[in-house]
Amino acid sequence: MILPAATIEKIKEILNYSTDIRDEIESLLLCTSDGHEIACASYRGLKIEEAKVSAMAASFAGLSLTIADCCNKQDALGGIVETKDGLIICGLIKTPEVDLVLLGVFAKGVQHGLALWNFRNQLNKFRSLLKS
Amino acid sequence: MAIKVIFVGPMGAGKTTAIAAISDIPPVATEARNHDKTMHVKATTTVAMDYGELSLDDGNKLSLYGIPGQRQFSFIWPIVSKGALGGILLLDCSMSDWAEQFKFYIDSFRSLANSGAMVVGLNRVEEDDKETVSGVIQDCCENLELALPYFFMDPRDPQDVNLLLEALVINAELDHILQGE
Ligand SMILES: Nc1nc2c(ncn2[C@@H]2O[C@H](COP(=O)(O)OP(=O)(O)OP(=O)(O)O)[C@@H](O)[C@H]2O)c(=O)[nH]1
Ligand SMILES: [Mg+2]
Secondary structure, three states: OOOOHHHHHHHHHHHHOOHHHOOOEEEEEEEEOOOOEEEEEEOOOOOOOHHHHHHHHHHHHHHHHHHHHHOOOOOOOEEEEEEOOEEEEEEEEEOOOOEEEEEEEEOOOOOHHHHHHHHHHHHHHHHHHHHO | OEEEEEEEOOOOOOHHHHHHHHOOOOOEOOEEEOOOOOOOOOOEEEOOOEEEEEEOOOOOEEEEEEOOOOHHHHHHHHHHHOOOOEEEEEEEOOOOOHHHHHHHHHHHOHHHHHOOOEEEEEEOOOHHHHHHHHHHHHHHHHHHOOOOOEEEEOOOOHHHHHHHHHHHHHHOOHHHHHHOO
16 A cells, blocks of 8 residues: 555545535545555546546656756646636645645636645645645 | 657566667656556656657667556557657566566557567566577467567667667668658
8 A cells, every 4th residue: 555544544534624625626636646546536526537537647747847857947846737617737745755646626717826826725735644 | 850669568668768778868758756566666657758869870860759658557658659650569578477468568559560660679588588488479479460570688778779779660661761751
């Protein structure tokens, strides 16, 4: 197992109790940087294919790092996909034990600034949990 | 024009290593930490693609792309391999399932194999096992009705990787494509 069962339970708790973001976020997915799904929650009845999207999120995060590097930007934090139906944001969480990717699927019409702010709050929750 | 060649094969076969060994430019990689040590003990794994370039003596160029070998990334294989005129299939023959992997990757990249545009690199074969491994490959090719050139090689050795590419250029008549430009 990549993370201890107790940590995964806590991750699921954070995902399932993220009521404050339910209006803006359709799905939140956490996976390893090499594409193994850890946990996922969908809030507005729109489900995603978790295993497939985990692999895609890892590819996207990996490419974000590589593109940043090739453009002389160090330490990429993640990447953003803009669509007419809302934003998709992915962010990296690096710890000494594991490297994870958080993917947030935002609802149509959500302001970019608000989406990014919300997403960073979620990232920080997972960062603190994994640090402890 | 650059001719696109893809390096395919399972996790740990040496695709990233082979491209890095021969690329004229610093290779572009998308490595992430490998969290599944039951699949392979190596520290990192490719999650999107590898990219490198190799200039040929006649002034033409090969662009070298590597796929991520883990099956969860198969969604990206058609994207990375689009437009490829040749393929190098690498296998780590110290893995117990290498023959199944061979068939799986031939199946996944069948159009290259069918058109004679695929060469196989067999990695980590002990001297004593070469005959057995050759026999297995020949049987597989016969069953699949394919005639694929195969070589014992080490992906860390630029000479070995170059040999595979030379065989590919000749076998797939990539040189004719280049001359026909
Ligand atoms: N000792 C030894 N090591 C080898 C040999 N061939 C390859 N390797 C090592 O095996 C590893 C191959 O890893 P990669 O090049 O990352 O493999 P890959 O095919 O790109 O794998 P994925 O990207 O995960 O699909 C490297 O660490 C090589 O140095 C060999 O003949 N002997
Ligand atoms: Mg690789």
